[in-house]
Amino acid sequence: CRFLRPLYHNDTIYVRLTCKQKVDRDVASAEHPSGIVKWFAEIFDADDELVALATVLTMVQKKQETFVEMTDEKIDECLSKLTSDTKPRWGIMTPQHMIEHLEYTYKIASGEIQDFEVATPEKILEKVHNSLWSYDKFPRNTQFPQLEKDTLAPLKHSDLNTAIEKFKAQREKYIVFFKENPEAKLKNLVFGELNRYESYLLERKHLNHHFEQFGLI
Template sequence: NFANLTWDHFYAHTDITSLDGSIFEKRTAHGYFILAAAAGLFVYPNKGPVAANYGLEECRFLRPIYHNDTVYVRLTCKQKIDRDPRGKELPSGIVKWYVEVFDVEDELVAIATILTMVQKKQTVFTEMTSEKIEEMLQRLSEDTKPKWGIMTPQHMIEHLEFTYRIASGEVQDFEVATPEKYLEKTHESLYNYQKFPRNTNFPLLEKETLEPLKHPDLETAKKKFLEAREDYLDYFKENPDATLKNIVFGDLNKFEWYLLERKHLNHHFEQFGLI
């Protein structure tokens, strides 16, 4: 099957009548099949931090593996290498693994150095679950003072409500403010683990000016904020493949709106000392 799949019909793998005078006692497994089977033994199938196979640096097949042989694999982490992010890609690094393949008699039959691209652990931002947001809101009062900026607690909550209305498609009557020549890099910045700069100006607000409040009090604003967030979540449940424009980052898909939500809420909740 492996020979047919790969077009590798080398005689040692397919023709037991041609083994006389060769180094093989019986029909032998392809070396790359041993390597592929080893990968199958050590790869965790579910989605996780491992992003991709990044390649091989060295590989040696030390002895043949024959029909009905049994193998097992041992991995040792050799090195972790930092890697600059590229485009719309979560921060990652390269992990080098020293791979040893043994037969049932514990004899070493193959070695390799395999490289995997692995997503970096995210420790900068608090995940904004519904429970965590409720916890943050309970700690926010009219008397809470910002660490920077001129917003009051209610102005901040109403600002977040408005951005959720953009994210749900309710508000889309605006032009993207970021110039075209900067938009790609700005968009890609959603994928990194860098915080928004303090005192960043929202393009739809006049600089150093507070908008008139829409709601009679902070508690009402919190309620409307949560309703707007539910509308955003419901929209992408019903339209998982949709894209909606954001005034700063351009067209965003469901995952990118999640990245923006996490950064944006962390920014403002940190602004008011809730994180």
């Protein structure tokens, strides 16, 4: 900061900021993508006289524009487009397989299923876990850890509509669990131990991934 004249305690000042430069940060930890913004600051006194000049650096979180927020209403809107004949844009899942897969993952996310080992190797688990905080989409055709390659789990429900109702009921259990246990941490097969916010990040990415897979968003 360069002062053109002294400033004193209780002086009234006004600051005009001009953005001069934006630089993306490399983020490899559990934080959202951000960047450094360089500002040119002009400081004026109450008489509108320029009294100081400064350079200010701020760290700003990037706006999330990749994923659709998955509210109850948005999920209903998306699923209203899904029929048993809907074809995936990639992968071998049928619509009902996709819905039953999501139901199963909510059983994990609500704490009903926790008797498993994390499938991701310990040496890369932190990196994989931290990827939840990024705005990158899940890769297509990723293999679910508990299934053999190019295989589908047997269907559990009689039809797609029943599967959708079971999915919604299980999602509600997940929501209620974290309302009642906001400080809880639960295991995930791929990402390890997740807190409430990280479970939300996973849900948003996961639903976006599969709803995009079937052309619902």
